[in-house]
Amino acid sequence: MENEGSAAAGKWRFAGNERLTLAGAVTVRGVLDTIKGNLNGNDARPVIPLGHGDPSDFPSFRTSSFAEDAVRAAVSSAKFNGYSSTIGIPAARSAVAEHLSKDLPYKLSPDDVFLTIGCTQALEAIVTVLARPGANLLLPSPGFPYYEARAGFSGLEVRHFDLIPEQDWEVDLASVEALADENTVAMVIINPGNPCGNVFKYEHLKKVVETARKLGILVISDEVYDHLTFGSNPFVPMGIFASITPIITVGSISKRWIVPGWRLGWIVTNDPDGILTKQGIVDSIKGFLNISSDPATFMQGAVPQILENTPPDFFQKIVSTLKETADICYERSKEIPCITCPSKPEGSMFVMMKLNLSLLEGINDDLDFCCKLAKEESVIVLPGFAVGRRNWLRVTFAIEPSSLDDGFLRIKAFCQRHAKKP
Structure with a gap:
């Protein structure tokens, strides 16, 4: 009592x-x-x-009937009822690497690809990986608030650089340099833009990565809306500039295939010089995925067919x-x-x-x-x-x-x- x-x-x-x-x-x-x-x-x-x-x-x-057929086939095959590797099944990682390499001047390896539960888990993973004591992350304003929410939970300080509405929402590079210090670890770029609906030009993206290299930071490129463009500017993947500074790309099938509920995304390391490996980022990504859940195995089984067979x-x-x-x-x-x-x-x-x-x-x-x-x-x-x-x-x-x-x-x-x- x-x-x-x-x-x-x-x-x-x-x-x-x-x-x-x-x-x-x-x-x-x-x-x-x-x-x-x-x-x-x-x-x-x-x-x-x-x-x-x-x-x-x-x-x-x-969504495409070809995508629906791919999921049905994966389930019916009974080959994808068990656990997945924590970083994704090899065939699915290979398919994503092949799919994204079509837009790049070099070929991604399956080892560059880590599968996640949608793009949300990809963001969660990379923010957690970077959240060492005292570190700060540069985020666009306006931007996608999940980054702030996740960073706040992980104890990672955020600082906001401006996107300029009068210049088609281009990055204010002067504000990026003014915000950065010795504890800045990365900056986030969302292209095509959420919430602004902008599409960054090649020349501007190159200036962004050159600024990142000058500051000694990596670029997290959120490309969940890749190729959903309908104006004068084509989609340019940030990985094109990976020889200038390391790029971590996050994306998914959610938006382009109109299936956000299927929850299949990825983290991709665009790093021809191996800097992310030397700095322990790759091992930290694997460590995060080892202690978290995996995307549904049958969805991973369907991804090769979804990526390869969806008609233009x-x-x-x-x-x-x-x-x-x-x-x-x-x-x-x-x-x-x-x-x-x-x-x-x-x-x-x-x-x-x-x-x-x-x-x-x-x-x-x-x-x-x-x-x-x-x-x-x-x-x-x-x-x-x-x-x-x-x-x-x-x-x-x-x-x-x-x-x-x-x-x-x-x-x-x-x-x-x-x-x-x-």
Whole structure:
């Protein structure tokens, strides 16, 4: 009875991990859950989801039947029911190496490829690998907030360099050099861009890696939206510049094949000079994967067929649809005075739009805008603070064109309703 009394007095010896609580609150999913909590259940209209990065529910974004067949064949073969190697089965690693080598001036080895549970685990792995005491990581602003969340949990300091909206969201290289010090270990580049919808030019990427070499740091290149481009700039993999500075590429089949729920990604070391091996990074990646879960073995079994057999017209259809919806997004934004889109999206599935709150009444900030928009119009948009830019919006255009049109009509009506009276 005495022990019961001590526990009741609040002397339990366990408690939740505060780092996890704080990290979970700043993720895209966490913020969107807050926005969704404002939806009006009495609105008979369908909810328009312009805040997510998962278009798989929409008919225009159905994955390839060849990919589905590959998964069925892998399951039916009964060859992939057991455990995988912690770094991935050899055939799958070879297939990813061959697939990515098509865009590079050199050939990747299967030993350069480590398979992960989607790109999220790839990010988790590399951030954890770099999180030695006192180290800091340079992240783009705006950017993908999972890096901050994971770094915060791992005790890795983050510093933000600017992307410049007036220059098609190019990296402010002066800010990179100003932020870096002797404890800086790496910088992150997302190309094509999430959340900006930009596609970096070859010349600019070369300047980025030259800056990284000058600083003695590696580049983490997040290429989960690789080849989802529809503007004047083609996709350029950062691995092209690996002879200048070591590059770690992370990616997956999630976005290009429209299967984020299949959870198959990779870490790739682009390192012709063996610097990452000498510095212990490769062994640390293996160590991380040895103490974490593996991607489903049957998915690894399906990957060679998915990568080799998906016909080009599937990708052409997806890119064509994204171009159509990106055009809708950009043109409709011009009809709303309080929203400005600094540059037309050329890649990925997102665009950043700036809010002019001085033209609105009763709206405090971007979060307030998104919560009230959800309540009044059943439209979900991600507030910019979640990706590092307050009083901006990140809008997803990877949905049905008709739904996107409807969504912008509702946003326009909402802004007219809240417009400041002259």
